[in-house]
Amino acid sequence: QSALTQPPSASGSPGQSVTISCTGTSSDVGGYNYVSWYQQHPGKAPKLMIYEVSKRPSGVPDRFSGCKSGNTASLTVSGLQAEDDADYYCCSYAGSYNWVFGGGTKLTVL
Amino acid sequence: QVQLVQSGAEVKKPGASVKVSCKAAGYTFTTDHMHWVRQAPGQGLEWMGIIKTRDGSTSYALQFQGRVTMTRDTSTSTVYMELSSLRCEDTAVYYCARAVFFAGDPWGQGTLVTVPS
Numbered sequence: 001q002s003a004l005t006q007p008p009s010a011s012g013s014p015g016q017s018v019t020i021s022c023t024g025t026s027s028d029v030g031g032y033n034y035v036s037w038y039q040q041h042p043g044k045a046p047k048l049m050i051y052e053v054s055k056r057p058s059g060v061p062d063r064f065s066g067c068k069s070g071n072t073a074s075l076t077v078s079g080l081q082a083e084d085d086a087d088y089y090c091c092s093y094a095g096s097y098n099w100v101f102g103g104g105t106k107l108t109v110l
Numbered sequence: 111q112v113q114l115v116q117s118g119a120e121v122k123k124p125g126a127s128v129k130v131s132c133k134a135a136g137y138t139f140t141t142d143h144m145h146w147v148r149q150a151p152g153q154g155l156e157w158m159g160i161i162k163t164r165d166g167s168t169s170y171a172l173q174f175q176g177r178v179t180m181t182r183d184t185s186t187s188t189v190y191m192e193l194s195s196l197r198c199e200d201t202a203v204y205y206c207a208r209a210v211f212f213a214g215d216p217w218g219q220g221t222l223v224t225v226p227s
Contacts, residue, residue, distance in 0.1 A: 001172065003154070036213035038155070045205060046147075046155065048215035057215060089155050093212045097160055097169035099145070104154040 004029065004090055004102035011108040012080045020105045022073045022090030028100055030071035034093035037066055037075045040104075041086045049088075050075060077107070085109040112136040114206055114218035121224045127194040130221045132206030139187035140164045143209035146180060146191045148202040149220075156202075160209060161189055198227045 005023040012018040022029065022037075029035055035053045038046035048057050050066040053073060063078045073092070077084050090102040117131040132144065146158040159170035161180040168180045174193070182189045189206060204221045207214030 032212075034212035036211075038214075040155075045217040045220055046207075046214075047217070048213055051211040051213040051215070055211070091155075091157070091213065098171065099157045099160070101147075101155040101157055 001028075001094055001098060001100045004092060004100055006088075006090060006102040006105045008103070009106045009108065011110055012077075013110045014080050014082065016080050017076060017078045018080060018107065019074050019076045020088055020090075020107065022075070022092075022102045024071050024073075024092055024100070026071060028092040028094040029068065029073050031095065032093045033068070035066065035068055035073040036091045037064075038089045038091065039084075039086045040089065046089065080109050082109050112208065112216055114208065114216060116204075116206060116218040116221045119222040119224070121226065122196050124197055124225055124227075126196050126225075127192055128196060128223050129190055129192040130204050130206075130223070132189045132191075132218050134187045134189070134208070137208075139182075140184060144180075144182070144189045145207045145209050145214045146178075147205045147207060147214070147217075149205070150199070150202040153202075158191070158204075163189065193223075196223075196225045198225050201225050 037050040040046040053068045054066045065076045089104045113135045115133045140163045143162045161168045179192045207217040
């Protein structure tokens with residue numbers, strides 16, 4: 001199972017919006033509505049930000065949103081804030097009780 | 111609240127095995143499966159496998175099949191991940207994560223396993 005493809009880096013100024021893509025195949029991203037996104041700050045455990053493509057867990061700001069089209073999922077962070085500066089990983093169910101992560105995107109708030 | 115507490119850091123010699131534990135609290139242990147994910151230094155997240163806490167059945171990522179064993183103890187609400195035939199490339203932080211909504215939430219604090227060359 002190959003890793004999902006994410007851009008290595010993304011950036012934006014405070015208040016701006018940034019979108020991070022996550023490209024897979026019809027066997028993972030395109031085949032299931034089970035894409036999740038995680039935020040990870042240095043030295044910390046990942047935190048779930050989006051599940052089932054576009055749903056937010058309780059406590060996650062509505063500045064974070066997700067969507068999917070075909071084999072590509074996207075995470076959009078609106079109204080960028082300094083604390084959004086972190087690594088972001090997508091993850092997709094790939095069938096038969098297997099999951100696959102993306103390579104990660106470092107988001108820099110300028 | 112839901113909490114996953116993992117065992118402490120380990121240093122192992124090449125060829126040895128390591129067993130990492132993850133103790134769950136704050137929910138009914140057998141309600142949800144548990145993922146194991148690792149992260150090598152400076153690298154991304156890598157899914158290792160999942161254990162169904164109710165019956166102990168497992169599914170492992172292809173690259174770990176034959177080397178990883180995941181088990182659980184329902185009496186202590188603890189899951190275990192044992193990785194054998196360790197090599198330098200297995201140096202990583204290993205995480206457990208409660209499987210909910212086909213995702214992982216929350217995650218344990220991580221366990222650093224070091225395999226010196």
